[in-house]
Amino acid sequence: MENTDIKTIKSANPYLPLWEHIPDGEPRVFTYNGETRIYIYGSHDTMKTEYCGPDYVVWSAPVDDLTNWTCHGECYRASDGGMLYAPDVVQKGDTFYMYAAESKGSVIMLAKSKTPWGPFTDPVKTELGFDPGILVDDDGRVYAFWGFCESYAGELNDDMCTLKKETVRPHLIGHSKPFWIKEDDGHVDPVDGFFEASSPRKVNGKYVLIYSKRYEYNKPQSGVFGSCNGFLSYKWCDTPLGDYQPGGDISFNGGEVITGPDGNGIMTYQWGNNHGSLMQIKDKWYVFYHRQTGCNEFARQGMVDPVDVAVDKNGKIFIGKITYENGEPVSSDTVEMTSQGFNADGLDAFSIISAGYACHIYDGTGKPNYLDNAEGTNKDVRRAHISPVYEGDSSPVVDIQSGATVGFRYLDFGADGASEAVVTGTFPKGFTVSLMLDSYDGREIAVKTVDEDTNELIFTLGEKVVGKHAVYFGFKTEDEAIRAVFDTFRFK
Structure with a gap:
């Protein structure tokens, strides 16, 4: 009998x-009442047609079980009723301080709480600017x-609100180049320009500034050709307000970045703006960031x-994916984007897994997966993407x-492995669906042709699959309209 109690x-x-949908996640580890938990503070994409929303909520998980997240509910609501952009929260003494980015980030308010989950109250205006860290x-x-x-950057006074004016440093690191900055202003960094999302951390005794970098040049190995700010980058210094290297x-x-026929990389997910930070949880370091869903930037999700x-x-x-020579670090690059998150051994293949956890959605054209269906651009383009949801446990991939x-x-x-797969969705007659292991063009372990419209496909695998693997589903049809x-x- 089929097990109906499937996780x-x-x-x-x-x-x-x-x-x-919480982007801009600033992770913090706090110990409160003897319990140590990781907390996430971010803006809240609830408006659906524009960035963010008027409230912040807080989620946390015990550091001993990073897949067991609890929502603590709303912790702050914009005092002006407007949109709240990326916040930050720190602890000093027995007080937790929230830097709330009101009026779409143009006004930074400081609110306080005696607990890490808030509510954060009594907001006062600070002297800080956009995306405070x-x-x-x-x-x-x-x-x-x-x-x-x-x-x-600058040092704060004891009120945690005002700046010590003599410490303020403009142009802490080089600019990126938006339309209002000219090349000859003397502060544009054409290689490593700052865009937004300041997040300072102290890492192994070094001061590290994590930020969103705007590429204005090609990065072929990542499939980037032209402007792109989907990266989280860092610079470092031996002092907090020194010259960052x-x-x-x-x-x-x-x-996932795959290799195209010309040897360049092809991104297989729709890049978009990025914001997050580093956090050490027990003895491991993680990067928290966000990705986009849908065909715009208004339903983002926290990633790790x-x-x-x-x-x-x-x-x-x-920091990142480090290359060593003779035991010495010599370079680093971006870590891979995965579907597993804190599940270090991989997702349980025998549980029900939403297609919304895909980290690779590739149309096979050899072109990058840009936000080409966003408002105002290529509205007639239809390509596979994750459909944003606001309730339920699954988020489907649509327009395949x-x-x-x-x-x-x-x-x-x-160790015992699987010999069968069950896939749900909407599969029109004429589609052929295949399963591949380890690569999108890897070995095919099952294939099924859809003879009649159906909502479920059952595959018998051509081999028993054991251990840890990447899994890919391929879709083909002769009817380009469906x-x-x-x-x-x-x-199973």
Whole structure:
């Protein structure tokens, strides 16, 4: 008899429920009443047709079980009733301080709470600017970082609200180049320009500024040709307000990058703006960032992946996917975007897994998966994408056309393995659906042709699958006008 008590994966990557759209995640580990938890503070994409919303909510998980997230509910509502952009929260003494970005980030308010989940009350206006990030140093001094396309920093007074004017540094790191900055202003960094999303952290004794970098040049290995701000990058310094040195890129929200026929990379997920930070949880480091769903930037989701951290003999810090030579770090690059999140051994292949956890949605054309269906651009384009949801446990991949592949990295099949797969969705007559292991063009382990419109496909695998693997689903049809919907899958 079929087991009707089958678990549904509810915390993968995105690590929060698929219906919760919290971008700009600033992770913090706080110990309160003897319990140590990771807390997420971010803006809240509830407006659906524009960025963010008028409230912040808080989620947390115990550091010993990072897949067990709890929503603490609303912790702050905009005092002006407007849109709240990316916040930050720090602790000093027994008080938790929230820097709330009201009026779409143009006014930064400081609110306080005696608990890490709020509510945060009694807001007062600060002297800070867009996307504030706060660092409470080991000696108790507090530093603020902020800016949009231009980076600023300074030390805060004891009120946590006003700046020590003599410490303020404009042009802390080089600008990116929006339309209002000219090349000859002397502060544009053409290689590593600051865009937004300041987030200072202290990592292995170094001061690290994580931020969104805007690429204005090609990065072929990542499939980037032209302007792109889907990267989280970093620079580092030995002092909090010193001259920050080049670091590198930590994460990219363009999904799995595959190699095209010309040798260049092809991103397989729709890149968009990015914001997040680093956090050490117990003995491991993670990068928190966000990705887009739908065909615009208004339903973003919090993502997480582990990163490596190392310091070379000259004191340079490396963060991300690190390359070593003779035991010494020599370079770093972005870590891969996965479907597993905090499930380090892979997602349980025998649970129900939503297609919304895909980290690879590729149309097979050789072109990058841009936000080409966003408002005002190419409205007639139809391509496979994750449909945003605001309730329920599954978020389907819709508008699946012939030639598309949808991939998940990674699944855990255990030692006993799987010999059958069950896939749900909407599959019109004429589609052929195949399963591949380890690569989107890897070995095919099952295939089925849809003879009649159906909502469920059952595959017998051509081999028993054991251990940890990436899994891909391929879709083909001779009728270019029809589309499929992929909702869930599981193995048996």
